[in-house]
Structures are given as structure tokens and as C-alpha cells.
Amino acid sequence: MDLQDKKERKPALSDKIxxxxxxxARYIGGEVNAVMKDPSQVEIRFAMCFPDVYEIGMSHLGIQILYDMFNRRSDVYCERVYSPWPDLHRILKEEQIPLFALESQDPIQVFDFLGITIQYEMCYTNILQILDLSGIPLLAKDRGMEHPFVIGGGPCAYNPEPLADFFDLFYIGEGETSYDELFCLYKAWKKSGMDRKEFLRKAARVPGIYVPSFYEAVYHEDGTIADFHPTEDGIPARIEKQVAMDLTDAPYPSKPLVPFIQVTQDRVVLEIQRGCIRGCRFCQAGMIYRPTREKDVEVLKRQAYELLKNTGYEEISLNSLSSSDYSRLKELVTYLIEECGERRVNISLPSLRIDEFSLDVMSKVQDIKKSSLTFAPEAGSQRLRDVINKGLTREVILEGAGKAFEGGWQKVKLYFMLGLPTETVEDQEAIAELANEIAARYYDIPKERRSGRCQITISTSFFVPKPFTPFQWAKMYPKEHYLECAKTVNEAVKNQLNKKSIRYNWHEADVTVLEGILARGDRRLGKAILRAYEKGCLFDAWSDFYDHSKWMEAFLETGIHPDFYTVRERSLEEILPWDFIDAGVTKAFLKREYHKALEGKVTLNCRMQCNSCGAGKYQGGVCVENQN
Amino acid sequence: MKIRIKFRKYGVMKFIGHLDTMRYFQKCIRRAGIDIAYSEGFSPHQIMSFAAPLGVGITSDGEYLDIEVNSTKSSAEELQSLNAVMAEGVEVVSYRSLKDTEKKAMSIVAAADYELRIRDGYEPPKVDYEAAFREFFDGPKEVFITKKTKKSEKTIDLKKLVYGFRIFMEQDRPVFYLKVCTGSTDNLKPETVLEAFYAFLGEKLDPFCIQIHRIDVYGMQDGALVSLGEMGERIE
Known part of the structure; x- marks a missing residue:
């Protein structure tokens, strides 16, 4: 097609704005590989939203997968929308300009679906912003025939209850499996002329779809849940999470979007496996993505080549949890180094265990002088690492760091959590001691073979218990306790011999408390989230914008006691707000793991021993390895 | 081998700034499979330089970048592969080889010309433009204005830095043509001239009321301004 013949797209916003x-560039669309369709030629218009700023949203792999998968259908046009930054938010409000999708620049209001991926709790007010600016009633019950169906997905959908008021539907699990069925129902419903509720009623029967308005929660006097059940016959009492069992042949975009401006993840992302065999007890991703499923290495090689060619990126990142556990990693990385070397492409390997192989790879693809090694021991003492089932030992860390130092590295980053179950002052101090030992290992190298000082950076975050983990019953602590923990670590660092080589960073604790409330909340929280948004809370994940006092006012005014959700220890018998979801891992397994944690007993990884977590029922991935 | 690429920037691409445009072209070159040369060293980068940065919001028919390649196909073939991977809003219009001795575009840029139009919804000053032009620019021997930079104020003579200035009417609205000194020293923005003209008319120029369009960029060759696009040769 001649470029001159193409009709120029008209932006929704004026040049002046x-x-x-x-x-x-956040708002104009038209990026390389953006899908352009004629909206009048499709039956379903789907607006896919990541409720954070463009640069964050564009870095998310899940949206790229669904965007590609939906747009392969000729009857669906999937477009994108991200949170307008506060500067544009003000203008859209003042001038009453409706929020629009990037591709067609059409208002979200005219779409059939608004799909929102919910990746972290701190984006909940941004979800309300999207609805508000789109002119969609914030409460699902107030929506009519002229409004899109609002559907949520992503990891936070594993406890959708705090958001139950705002969504028409949730999709629980991996998007690859049930959307075709949902779209099919939608098309039939659209032709039928029946009301909104009728579509939801049908959708509620689709595997993985949860329609909160068909469920009711009843509470005990103490505030805990007495019962949670469907309000109509034919609505399933339990929602099964969806899993794509064949990842190798699952749709994967070969032409991902390439933004004009630099985004957080500005490189080709190649997913090599889903799930994790490790079973760290704090980690939600390690539980809800079970079973671990690998992609075929030959397919990955082909995809890597195509992705680089179709994007023009000069960097490729291998995406997975604990990528060292991918069984054909060596073969894949060797291929990439050979293939990419010629094309001058960098390879980034997050979540890699530090050993001889990874150091060798890193020395080939990175500048040793500039790059740093990352360890995530998560807890300072071996006792506490056993509690959280983080397999990494002191010996392994020191050996890895030693090898790296001998190889010329000087910078080490260490990540820990504070506020873990059973944690004591000794465990906190052990963080500084471990850092000191690593530094000491560096200074063991004769002076003439090292250049200057090493740099050990400790970062701590505060632990927030998440649904579907063995720690889902664990209590949290008041804000003051978290800050006390950080102070203990800071003091301990100052007492170390190598204190000049150690730096310590920690986070604010306010946001941890809020994250804790929302993560394990129930549907009564909806009114507080709404009130917080009305008070102006927005971009809560951004420390510049986070306003703790407004949130606390919102809880107070809506009769919510934050402590009920945070510092209270839950009984193992309690009905938890997310119990109606079947996430694969059984409650019995989680209880076993919780007990073992409190006893400081480790659980072997999935390849060494099956721990009967429940994910075996999917009959695939690591659960059936070596069984043929 | 040195190659000069000329491209147009239009539509929403005008909102993509200079650095992002550079990054955009690095990826285009890879997607198009151009056999570009890389610098030596630990982190090799494509040998590529742009002639004159274009401000955000400005469209252009004459943007240039010079690259170095190891090998090349014909101009027609490379143009086709490049345009096959462009986003809407950028079109590559020429691909020519330069002599090895030829200087980089960015080092010889001397002038650029522009068209400035009043946007729809804004009213231009109601004056006799012909007379005003004679009085403001054409008649006087010197036209001094004060140019404010971040650090200082400088008095400059527009007669020395404006190489071409015309006002013509289109549907009763003025269109300003300006050819101005461009480059690292004595760089003059076209809107600075228009601002001075408005001030002369006793008006204040609202920066949002004009759409600036760059027509072409020129280098100095043997004492004359030559379009950067006329240098070098088509590869057959």
C-alpha cells in the first residue's frame, strides 16, 4: 500500500493538549506492530487495560499475549488503554473528554468489553479512574445496555472480592483458555436482545469466569465470613482457575508492540516456562501458576529469532520464575549467544541462580565492571530461610559471590523481606551479618587481583501475606513494628566490620499496611476503595502520589477496621474470602505447608519429590515429567 | 560506505522527540535488515547521526540521518525495505551514497526552511501583511531582537540570520515562509522570528496558535546553501 493513500489517524486529543x-507519545498509539482494523468490520470491540502509566503497562507480557491472541480473530478488535498521568487526568476531567483507546482513539464507552489486568493491589484506585474517565458507572450494578462489560484478570483476581462491586466479571487464571467461549456467548447474546444480566448469567457458567453479583457473603458477628454462596441455581459454587497446559503451542505474539518512548521493559520478552518448582511459602506466583510447564526449546529458538527480527530490539530477556530451573536453559542460552552475537543483541537473564554457568553467560553478555550480581535470600538466617522454604543457603551464596568476585565482579545486590512469620531480632541482624560475610569474601582476594572496594547493597521490603500461599493465615504487624525491623537492620549494618562496603535501603511501611488490607480483603472493602478514589487517591503505587492519611480516612468513614485485615491472626478453620476459587493447590496442602513452616521444616522442590499440592490434577508439566 | 537517508515526519509522529526518533530508526534499520556498521568496543552501537534535531510538535518533509554500512543494495531496494517497516507518520524518501570524504550532515548544517501556519480555531492579526513585512523586515538594514536563553540575553540581527522570509496568503490567512540559520552556533528558531514580528504588530504570539513545518535542511558547500538531499548519489 502506498503510504500516501493511508488515511491519517486523528488523535482524540487536540495538539494543544x-x-x-x-x-x-503515551496517548497517540500507532506504535510499530500496533494492530489496525476497521472497527465497523468486527463484532466485538475489546479495550485491554493496564491500570498504570503507559511505560509500565507497555512492559507487561500478559497484555501482549492477549492482544495478539484476540486480534488473531477476525471478529474481534482488541485495543489498548492505560492510566492517564495526573496531568492529563486533570485536563480530561476539566474538558470532559472521554477516555479513549490508543488504536482507534475511540471512547472506551463504545466498546463491548473493558478488560483490566490487575497485577498489584496498589492499582485499585487507578481502576476506578479508568472507569470514571470512560464515563462508565463505577458500580457494576449501575451499568446499563450502553456500557461495556468490565472484566478483570491477573494475579489479584485470585482474591477478587475487594473489587467485587466494580467488575461485572472476573476471569480466574490464564487467559489462553476460556475467552473463545466467552466471546461466542457474547455474540449470541448481542443478537438476542436480552438484558445485561442474562449475558452474565450465561458467562458465569464458563469455566474460570466469576460473576460477583451472583454471589452473596454472610458474616459472623466477629466480622469473619459465615457463608459464601451463589444466589441462583446453576451458578457454580466453586470457580476453577484456568491453566494453559500446552505452552509450547499456546499462542505467543511474534510481532509484539514496539513503543516509541522508552518503557520499563524495553526489550524482547521470551517466556520460557510458567510456574515454579521451588515452593517458597511467601510467593503467590509460585503457587497459583502451578504446575510448572516448560516450552519446547526448539520453539523458543525460533521465537527468539522472529521476535528480534520483527521488533528490531537489541536486547532479549528470558522470562520466567526461577529460570535456572528450565531444563534446557544451557542449550537455549548458548544458541542465543551464538545467534545474537552476530546481531549484536544483549541477553538479560533475570532470576538466574548464581553458579559457574550463569557467571560464564553473564561475562559474555554484560560488562562485568558495570553489572551487579543479584541474590534474593529473602531472609537473613538459615532458620528463617527454612521457615519460608527458600532453598538458598549461606554456603551457596558465599560460593556464588566468591566465584563472581574472582571473575571480576564487584557489585552485589541482596534482597530480603522483613516481618516474616516467626521472625526475631536475631534473624534481622543476620541480614547485616550475611552482607558482611560476602564483603569479607571479596577482601579474601589478594589486593593485586582486585580493584578497590566491593559494593554490597541490601534492600528490604516488608512481607505481605497473599492468598493461596501457606502464609495466607499469617498476621501482619503495625507500621511501627516494620520501621523498627528496618532500624534493627540498619544498626546491625553499622556494627559490621565491612560497613563501608555495605549500603542499606528500605521502603516506607504505610504502603505495606494498605497492600496487606487489600490483598486479603473481602467485598466490604469496596466502599472504602471507592471513598479513597473520591478523596483523590490515585497512582498509589507511586510513592510521590501515595496519600496514606486519605486512605485511613476512607476506612474510618466507611466503617472498616484495617487491623481486622492485617494484624489479626486468622484461624485455619476460618472461611477466607477467596476460598470459593479452586487455584489448583488445595487448602490441605497449604495448611501442611504452614505447619511445616512454623516447625522450620523445608519442603523439597517438585522435581525432587511430589508434595501432593493439588496441581497434579491438571496432569501436565512437571507433575508428569519422567513418567512416560 | 556512507549513506544519507532522507525522511518525512508527519501526523502524530510529530509528538515523538529527537532521542526517541533516533531509537526508532535504530530499530527500523534492524527490522529492515540494513547491513549497518557498528562501532568497536564492549557495547557496539550503530554508526548513525542525525542532521538537525526537530522539535516536538513540528512536522517535516526534509529530515536527514547519515549511517555507515558494510554493504548495500540499490537505493530503490533499500527504500522499499525501510518503508515496509515504518510506522505511520514516517516515510523514507531518499537513500543515497556519499563519498568517503564527505562530511557528516550534522557538521555541515547551515540552514533550514519552514512554513508556519495559523492553526484552525485561531485568528491571525488583521493587518496589511505586505506593508507590515516591508516595514518590519524588508526595508530596514538591521533588525535587532533580544534572544533569551536559559542563561543570558543576547541581541541578534535578524538580517544576518534570516536567509529567506516571505508572507503569502492562503484563504485569507497568512502563511509564513522562513529560511533561517541552523546549526550549533547562531541557531535561530523560526518561531523566534514570528514572535518578533508579532511583537512589532503589537501582538503576543500564542505558541499553540502556529503549526510549524520544516521543508528542508541545507548544508554549506562552496559558499552556497545546498539541500542535504542533493548531496551524494542514488545507488542503481
Whole structure:
């Protein structure tokens, strides 16, 4: 097609607005590999939303997968929308311009679906912003025939209850499996002329789909849940999480979007496996993505080649949890180094165990002087690492660091959590001691073979218990306790011999408390989230914007006691708000793991021993390895 | 081998700034499979330089970048592969080889010309443009204006830095043509000239009321301004 013949897209925003906001490229669409369709030629228009700023949203792999998968259908047009930055938010409000999708620049209001991926709790007010600016009633019950169906997905959908008021539907699990069925129902419903509720009623029967308005929670006097059940016959009492069992042949975008401006993850992302065999007890991803499923290495090689060619990126990142556990990693990385070397492409390997192989790879693809090694021991003492089932030992860390130092590295980053179950002052101090030992290992190298000082950076975050983990019953602590923990570590660092080589960073504790409330909340929290948004809370994940006092006011005014959700220890018999979801791992397994944690007993990884977590029922991935 | 690429930037691409445009082209070159040369060292980068940065919001028919390649196909073939991987809003219009002795575009840029139009919805000053032009620019021997930079104020003579200035009417609205000194020293923005003209008319120029369009960029060759696109040769 001749370029001149193409009709120029008209932006939804005037030049004046685009010139007066920060980074107008966030709102114009038209990126390389953006899908352009004629909206009048499709039956379903789907607006896919990541409720955070463009640069974050564009870095998310899940959306790229679904965007590609939906747009392969000729009857669906999937477009994107991200949270307008506060500067544009103000203008859209003042000038009453409806929020629009990037591709067609059409208002979200005219779409059939608004799909929102919910990746972290701190984006909940941004979800309300999207609805508000789109002119969609914030409460699902107030929506009519002219409004899109709002559907949520992603990891936070494993406890959808705090958001139950705002969504028409949730999709629980991996998007690859049930959307075709949902779209099919939708098309039939659209032709039928029946009301909104009728579509939801049908959708509620689709595997993985949860329609909160068909369920009711009853509470005990103490505030805990007495019962949770469907309000109509034919609505399933339990929602099965969806799993794509054949990842090798599952749809994967070969032409991902390439943004004009730099985004957080500005590189090709190749997913090599889903799930994790390790079973760290704090980690939700390690539980809900079970069973671990690998992609075929030959397919990955082909995809890597195509992705680089179709994007023009000069960097490729291998994406998975604990990528060292991918069984053909060596073969894949060797291929990439050979293939990419010629194309001058960098390879980034997050979540890699530090050993001889990974150090060798890193020395080939990175500048040793500039790069740093990352360890995530998560807890300072071996006792506490056993509690959380983090397999990493002191010996392994020191050996890895030693090898790296001998190889020329000087920078080490260490990640820990504070506020873990059973944690004591000794465990906290052990963080500083471990850092000191690593530094000491560096200074063991004769002076003439090292250059200057090493740099050990400790970062701690505060632990937030998440649904579907063995720690889902664990209590949290008041804000003051978290800050006390950080102070203990800081003091301990100052007492170390190598304190000049150690730096310590920690986070604010306010946001931890809020994350804790929302993560394990129930549907009564909806009114507090709404109130917080009305008070102006937005971009809560951004420390510059987070306003703790407004949130606390919102809880107070809506009769919510934050402590009920955070510092209270839950009984193992309690009905938890997310119990109606079948996430694969059984409650019995989680209880076993919780007990073992409190006893400081480790659980072997899935390849060494099956621990009967429940994910075996999917009959695939690591659960059936070596069984043929 | 040195190659000069000329491209147009239009539509929403005008909102993509200079650095992002550079990154955009690095990826385009890879997607198009151009056999570009890389610098030596631990982190090799494509040998590529842009002639004159274009401000955000400005469209252009004459943007240039120079690259170095190990091998090349014909101009027609490379143009086709490049345009096959462009986003809407960028079109590559020429691909020519330069002599090895030829200087980089960015080092010889001397002038650029522009068209400035009043946007729809804004009213231009109601004056006799012909007379005003004669009085403001054409008549006087010197036209001094004060140019404010971040650090200082500088008095400059527009007669020395404006190489071409015309005002013509289209549907009763003025269109300003300006050819101005461009480059690292004595760089003059076209809107600075228009601002001075408005001030002369006793008006204040609202920066949002004009759409600036760059027509072409020129280098100095043997004492004359030559379009960067006329240098070098088509590869057959």
C-alpha cells in the first residue's frame, strides 16, 4: 500500500493538549506492530487495560499475549488503554473528554468489553479512574445496555472480592483458555436482545469466569465470613482457575508492540516456562501458576529469532520464575549467544541462580565492571530461610559471590523481606551479618587481583501475606513494628566490620499496611476503595502520589477496621474470602505447608519429590515429567 | 560506505522527540535488515547521526540521518525495505551514497526552511501583511531582537540570520515562509522570528496558535546553501 493513500489517524486529543502534557507519545498509539482494523468490520470491540502509566503497562507480557491472541480473530478488535498521568487526568476531567483507546482513539464507552489486568493491589484506585474517565458507572450494578462489560484478570483476581462491586466479571487464571467461549456467548447474546444480566448469567457458567453479583457473603458477628454462596441455581459454587497446559503451542505474539518512548521493559520478552518448582511459602506466583510447564526449546529458538527480527530490539530477556530451573536453559542460552552475537543483541537473564554457568553467560553478555550480581535470600538466617522454604543457603551464596568476585565482579545486590512469620531480632541482624560475610569474601582476594572496594547493597521490603500461599493465615504487624525491623537492620549494618562496603535501603511501611488490607480483603472493602478514589487517591503505587492519611480516612468513614485485615491472626478453620476459587493447590496442602513452616521444616522442590499440592490434577508439566 | 537517508515526519509522529526518533530508526534499520556498521568496543552501537534535531510538535518533509554500512543494495531496494517497516507518520524518501570524504550532515548544517501556519480555531492579526513585512523586515538594514536563553540575553540581527522570509496568503490567512540559520552556533528558531514580528504588530504570539513545518535542511558547500538531499548519489 502506498503510504500516501493511508488515511491519517486523528488523535482524540487536540495538539494543544498533547503539547501541554508530559510525554504525549503515551496517548497517540500507532506504535510499530500496533494492530489496525476497521472497527465497523468486527463484532466485538475489546479495550485491554493496564491500570498504570503507559511505560509500565507497555512492559507487561500478559497484555501482549492477549492482544495478539484476540486480534488473531477476525471478529474481534482488541485495543489498548492505560492510566492517564495526573496531568492529563486533570485536563480530561476539566474538558470532559472521554477516555479513549490508543488504536482507534475511540471512547472506551463504545466498546463491548473493558478488560483490566490487575497485577498489584496498589492499582485499585487507578481502576476506578479508568472507569470514571470512560464515563462508565463505577458500580457494576449501575451499568446499563450502553456500557461495556468490565472484566478483570491477573494475579489479584485470585482474591477478587475487594473489587467485587466494580467488575461485572472476573476471569480466574490464564487467559489462553476460556475467552473463545466467552466471546461466542457474547455474540449470541448481542443478537438476542436480552438484558445485561442474562449475558452474565450465561458467562458465569464458563469455566474460570466469576460473576460477583451472583454471589452473596454472610458474616459472623466477629466480622469473619459465615457463608459464601451463589444466589441462583446453576451458578457454580466453586470457580476453577484456568491453566494453559500446552505452552509450547499456546499462542505467543511474534510481532509484539514496539513503543516509541522508552518503557520499563524495553526489550524482547521470551517466556520460557510458567510456574515454579521451588515452593517458597511467601510467593503467590509460585503457587497459583502451578504446575510448572516448560516450552519446547526448539520453539523458543525460533521465537527468539522472529521476535528480534520483527521488533528490531537489541536486547532479549528470558522470562520466567526461577529460570535456572528450565531444563534446557544451557542449550537455549548458548544458541542465543551464538545467534545474537552476530546481531549484536544483549541477553538479560533475570532470576538466574548464581553458579559457574550463569557467571560464564553473564561475562559474555554484560560488562562485568558495570553489572551487579543479584541474590534474593529473602531472609537473613538459615532458620528463617527454612521457615519460608527458600532453598538458598549461606554456603551457596558465599560460593556464588566468591566465584563472581574472582571473575571480576564487584557489585552485589541482596534482597530480603522483613516481618516474616516467626521472625526475631536475631534473624534481622543476620541480614547485616550475611552482607558482611560476602564483603569479607571479596577482601579474601589478594589486593593485586582486585580493584578497590566491593559494593554490597541490601534492600528490604516488608512481607505481605497473599492468598493461596501457606502464609495466607499469617498476621501482619503495625507500621511501627516494620520501621523498627528496618532500624534493627540498619544498626546491625553499622556494627559490621565491612560497613563501608555495605549500603542499606528500605521502603516506607504505610504502603505495606494498605497492600496487606487489600490483598486479603473481602467485598466490604469496596466502599472504602471507592471513598479513597473520591478523596483523590490515585497512582498509589507511586510513592510521590501515595496519600496514606486519605486512605485511613476512607476506612474510618466507611466503617472498616484495617487491623481486622492485617494484624489479626486468622484461624485455619476460618472461611477466607477467596476460598470459593479452586487455584489448583488445595487448602490441605497449604495448611501442611504452614505447619511445616512454623516447625522450620523445608519442603523439597517438585522435581525432587511430589508434595501432593493439588496441581497434579491438571496432569501436565512437571507433575508428569519422567513418567512416560 | 556512507549513506544519507532522507525522511518525512508527519501526523502524530510529530509528538515523538529527537532521542526517541533516533531509537526508532535504530530499530527500523534492524527490522529492515540494513547491513549497518557498528562501532568497536564492549557495547557496539550503530554508526548513525542525525542532521538537525526537530522539535516536538513540528512536522517535516526534509529530515536527514547519515549511517555507515558494510554493504548495500540499490537505493530503490533499500527504500522499499525501510518503508515496509515504518510506522505511520514516517516515510523514507531518499537513500543515497556519499563519498568517503564527505562530511557528516550534522557538521555541515547551515540552514533550514519552514512554513508556519495559523492553526484552525485561531485568528491571525488583521493587518496589511505586505506593508507590515516591508516595514518590519524588508526595508530596514538591521533588525535587532533580544534572544533569551536559559542563561543570558543576547541581541541578534535578524538580517544576518534570516536567509529567506516571505508572507503569502492562503484563504485569507497568512502563511509564513522562513529560511533561517541552523546549526550549533547562531541557531535561530523560526518561531523566534514570528514572535518578533508579532511583537512589532503589537501582538503576543500564542505558541499553540502556529503549526510549524520544516521543508528542508541545507548544508554549506562552496559558499552556497545546498539541500542535504542533493548531496551524494542514488545507488542503481
Amino acid at each position: 498533547l503539547m501541554s502534557v508530559e510525554k504525549p
